[in-house]
Amino acid sequence: MEPFQIEIISAETAGDLQENQVFMKNLSGSSLAFKLLDSARKGTPLIRIGKGSPKIMLTAGVHGNELSPQIAALAVAQKLVDQNIEGTVYLIPFAIPFATMKSSRRFKGFDMNRTAFKEGTLSNEIIKVAKDLNLDSLADFHATKPYSNPGVESIFCSKKPCQESFTIAEHINKATKSKIICHKNAGTLYNGALEDECNKSNIPAVTCEVVSHNGKVDPGSQERSYLQMVAYMSYFGIEIH
Numbered sequence: 001m002e003p004f005q006i007e008i009i010s011a012e013t014a015g016d017l018q019e020n021q022v023f024m025k026n027l028s029g030s031s032l033a034f035k036l037l038d039s040a041r042k043g044t045p046l047i048r049i050g051k052g053s054p055k056i057m058l059t060a061g062v063h064g065n066e067l068s069p070q071i072a073a074l075a076v077a078q079k080l081v082d083q084n085i086e087g088t089v090y091l092i093p094f095a096i097p098f099a100t101m102k103s104s105r106r107f108k109g110f111d112m113n114r115t116a117f118k119e120g121t122l123s124n125e126i127i128k129v130a131k132d133l134n135l136d137s138l139a140d141f142h143a144t145k146p147y148s149n150p151g152v153e154s155i156f157c158s159k160k161p162c163q164e165s166f167t168i169a170e171h172i173n174k175a176t177k178s179k180i181i182c183h184k185n186a187g188t189l190y191n192g193a194l195e196d197e198c199n200k201s202n203i204p205a206v207t208c209e210v211v212s213h214n215g216k217v218d219p220g221s222q223e224r225s226y227l228q229m230v231a232y233m234s235y236f237g238i239e240i241h
């Protein structure tokens, strides 16, 4: 039996990432990476690695033009299948392959990190999957361009209704020094972020940002995103070496 399983959670997002030359140039392609690229031609791939508790999920590419976390997610997936882990990690390395192919922030005109409450959107689909899987937590990985909002390497979290969102952020902060940006209540700043909607559904969640220009992979940014992912997993006792 293979140590992992890939399924497609939405077909309408299908895209050929090999058409994105910047993405491909920065990829150190493992065989698993190419398997995931192949499955992205059919839609949003979800890979499951390991079994049992805890059950956590890492997502990247909710903004298709933020490439660094999507490449880091592939490296994390490869590391995880190469070793025995205690627990289950679900990874969505590219939430919207079509948007990543086009290096677009939006999909069908919408920002998927503002529409997670809306039935039928991809981000809402991810929340449904997260609930069905009974996840212990979810982390969504992004890249922010310099001098934008937030423009610095950071971790978004909130204290209500899930205090653990903040605890997870503190743990990642200790390991990476990424700045904590904490809101008292989930979803007060704007509506429909994947992280906020998870927290509102009592799935403790954070959003991690590294600094990189849109549509590019700034030097070191995929490594920083990788470190954030490693720190997030280590909160749950899932260590990769």
Ligand SMILES: [Zn+2]
Residues within 6 Å of the ligand: 062, 063, 066, 113, 142, 143
């Ligand atoms: Zn983003």
